[in-house]
Amino acid sequence: MTYVGRNGAVVGLAVVTSAGADAPSEEAVRALDNWAALLRTRRLVSAGVAPLCAGAVRAREEVDAVLSGTAGPVAVVGGLPVDALVAARWRARGVVSVAVAEQVPPGAVAVIGPAGATPEVRAGLAGRGVTVVDATCGKVADLHAQIRAFVAGGEAVLVAGRSTDAVTPGLTAQAAPGQVKVLENLEHAMAVPVPDPARVAVVIAPGRPVEDAEVITETVRARFGHVLPQNPASYCHAADDRAHTLQRLAHSCDTVLIAGLLDEPEAQEALRVVEEAGAPARLIHSPEDIRPEWLRHTAAIGVTATSTTDPALLTRILHALSGAGPTAVTTQHTTTGGRVASVPRLAFGRRPRRGTRRARRTNRRIRPA
Numbered sequence: 368m369t370y371v372g373r374n375g376a377v378v379g380l381a382v383v384t385s386a387g388a389d390a391p392s393e394e395a396v397r398a399l400d401n402w403a404a405l406l407r408t409r410r411l412v413s414a415g416v417a418p419l420c421a422g423a424v425r426a427r428e429e430v431d432a433v434l435s436g437t438a439g440p441v442a443v444v445g446g447l448p449v450d451a452l453v454a455a456r457w458r459a460r461g462v463v464s465v466a467v468a469e470q471v472p473p474g475a476v477a478v479i480g481p482a483g484a485t486p487e488v489r490a491g492l493a494g495r496g497v498t499v500v501d502a503t504c505g506k507v508a509d510l511h512a513q514i515r516a517f518v519a520g521g522e523a524v525l526v527a528g529r530s531t532d533a534v535t536p537g538l539t540a541q542a543a544p545g546q547v548k549v550l551e552n553l554e555h556a557m558a559v560p561v562p563d564p565a566r567v568a569v570v571i572a573p574g575r576p577v578e579d580a581e582v583i584t585e586t587v588r589a590r591f592g593h594v595l596p597q598n599p600a601s602y603c604h605a606a607d608d609r610a611h612t613l614q615r616l617a618h619s620c621d622t623v624l625i626a627g628l629l630d631e632p633e634a635q636e637a638l639r640v641v642e643e644a645g646a647p648a649r650l651i652h653s654p655e656d657i658r659p660e661w662l663r664h665t666a667a668i669g670v671t672a673t674s675t676t677d678p679a680l681l682t683r684i685l686h687a688l689s690g691a692g693p694t695a696v697t698t699q700h701t702t703t704g705g706r707v708a709s710v711p712r713l714a715f716g717r718r719p720r721r722g723t724r725r726a727r728r729t730n731r732r733i734r735p736a
């Protein structure tokens with residue numbers, strides 16, 4: 368507990384101990400010493416990146432619209448990240464999250480989440496006669512269509528992504544088993560077998576940072592030479608924006624606090640990005656988790672949260688930190704915008720047959736793919 372004067376200076380610090388104690392305990396004195404040593408002015412930098420990507424926001428709105436129009440059960444198919452407040456509200460309304468069609472309650476409205484669904488799940492939903500609301504993100508649906516076109520054209524499709532991501536089953540299920548393969552790392556990209564090295568297409572799984580994934584796609588290109596590319600207009604930059612924002616926090620702050628849960632992949636990813644950018648990162652799920660030793664010798668502290676964190680928690684953390692001295696609270700974020708200049712569009716279609724004049728012309732025009 369601190370007392371901040373009118374000029375913003377911290378003028379007092381108190382530790383509350385149990386009632387009736389004659390003298391402060393050793394523990395209380397130690398706590399006072401620890402926290403008093405931290406009192407100073409600081410910058411608190413909050414990550415201003417939106418907690419949910421555009422696809423998740425749209426899907427969330429679809430679920431809310433369904434809830435306002437039906438009293439029956441609602442099932443979200445394939446997962447949808449929402450913060451703790453929304454999750455509690457949906458739970459109270461009986462919204463369930465399911466992975467397969469068989470788990471959808473009879474008579475429910477099934478909302479397909481932003482990661483999309485496999486053709487098998489869609490067929491299962493149709494077979495159960497439930498009402499389906501398709502909230503698949505436009506970028507995901509676009510990539511599904513591109514993968515189907517590549518496979519129809521005889522290409523093996525390689526996806527730079529992770530097999531555990533919610534979007535992956537929908538991507539690999541767009542063709543017969545084995546025609547779409549997921550590349551998780553460089554070793555995989557170097558070793559993945561394909562039926563015909565001259566017939567390869569490579570795409571980036573939505574939700575993966577494009578810049579990270581490009582290391583994998585470039586490895587594929589270096590290995591096979593010319594490959595068919597994804598239309599870059601369908602890249603999703605939501606993960607890049609989140610990663611860049613965390614890197615900026617890491618560069619401009621002495622430590623970064625991440626509000627999230629230990630078993631949350633998004634929290635683990637945030638820890639990795641901040642630490643690789645060179646700043647200590649701490650995962651917390653309440654202000655009480657903040658340790659005084661983390662704040663010692665810090666002039667600037669970054670604070671961020673995962674998409675499922677209660678938004679009020681971020682405010683509580685900033686409030687708690689402001690007790691350790693006068694603070695300037697700012698936000699930082701990076702956003703990838705749309706096109707800023709008119710550039711000629713390339714046609715992304717079937718590759719002309721090798722050796723023809725059109726093939727030589729096309730390869731000159733779009734290499735490196």
Ligand code: SF4
Pocket residue numbers: 420421422423481482504505506507573574603604605606
């Ligand atoms: S493609 Fe991008 S915007 Fe769409 S759901 Fe995935 S991360 Fe969100």
